[in-house]
Amino acid sequence: MNGKQRMVEQSKQWLCDALINLMTKENFQDISITEIAQTAELSRKTFYHSFKNKEAVINYLCDQLFDQYFEQLLQQKPQVGEMMLKTTFDIFLNFWWQKRDLIQLLIRQGLFDHMNEIWQQKAIPRYQQFAAPWHVQGTPTQVNYVMAFQLGGFTNILRVWLGQDQPEPPEQIKDLMLLAAQQLADSLNTN
Amino acid sequence: MNGKQRMVEQSKQWLCDALINLMTKENFQDISITEIAQTAELSRKTFYHSFKNKEAVINYLCDQLFDQYFEQLLQQKPQVGEMMLKTTFDIFLNFWWQKRDLIQLLIRQGLFDHMNEIWQQKAIPRYQQFAAPWHVQGTPTQVNYVMAFQLGGFTNILRVWLGQDQPEPPEQIKDLMLLAAQQLADSLNTN
């Protein structure tokens, strides 16, 4: 990354930070571009040079979050076989526990689904080149749906978990998630 | 419902229809309130009387969809025990298959998560007074997470399914969903 690009990225980051900062005090809807630019000590022109609108800032933020998550997942690459689901849960829960302040802010501002949209769009292609718990056998279509189901389940647990004012520590949620998966499995076995 | 209320509901419905109509031709972001009002042959004043903004129209629409779904679910109330999960899948898939044109429109316009948000918020309290497949034993917290997981899974399958130009017929998806649940169950049993 050269100096020019770094300059742009820096501006984007400042605008992001400004928006997050404002969101702790004010409703997302009521925050104006002028306000964001002023807080970031940049001109409105620079805002519109960096982003299309307010939502695009959230997109950028979520993109970054997602990339961080995937980086961490690749480092601690869960091994296929036993414990894989548990390890994946662990990485998932610990990552989002670290980011809980930001996520709670997004949830309170009604922007969680915005994140979810980006998450789902980026996750599906990425997981296709990666051994995930749902990567068992099956046609590509089957894998896709199995993945969608589990990914949706994970994300929604995240929503419920961090949507609370005082979320439980990640270890407790891990047990609850295992129970959730187990109960689903049981409801199949009664047929 | 008296005539006055009916009048308001009628206006809301016309505005809804107008927005849906415009969304088939134009990007949601680019549709102005003026345009919606003109298409509905009502004044901007009436729009602002009925809704806070464009998003509120989508909320209203999604509220209606949700209520319709739940009505159908209560009519065909799946019985606890065997086949419950399958019956629930059936109702779910057939309902959304009927509504696929609208859902596909929402997905293409990036409004699926908007629907998801409303869905999740309304579903969790409702399902608490209703025997659902995840209503097995456990503390309220446990039931809540089990429910969140499955609900998120269902919704995300819906996204992937109807996000396609030519979605498979519901029967095929039902098999895929059962497979998804089964594979999750299997990945637990290998531990």
Add this chain to the structure above:
DNA sequence: ATACAAAGGAAACATTTGTTACCTTTGTTT
């Protein structure tokens, strides 16, 4: 070192948004 391209600032601009004031129409109540 100079020329060049990309980024930022200032300010003006048309549009859109959300709100308001005033008036007319319509359904409800007594």
Add this chain to the structure above:
DNA sequence: AAACAAAGGTAACAAATGTTTCCTTTGTAT
């Protein structure tokens, strides 16, 4: 039937949005 309240229409309004013009600054390339 008369009075009233709620809804719709017209038109004006301030504020915010998104775009443009012109100019300055700052890295990059030759």
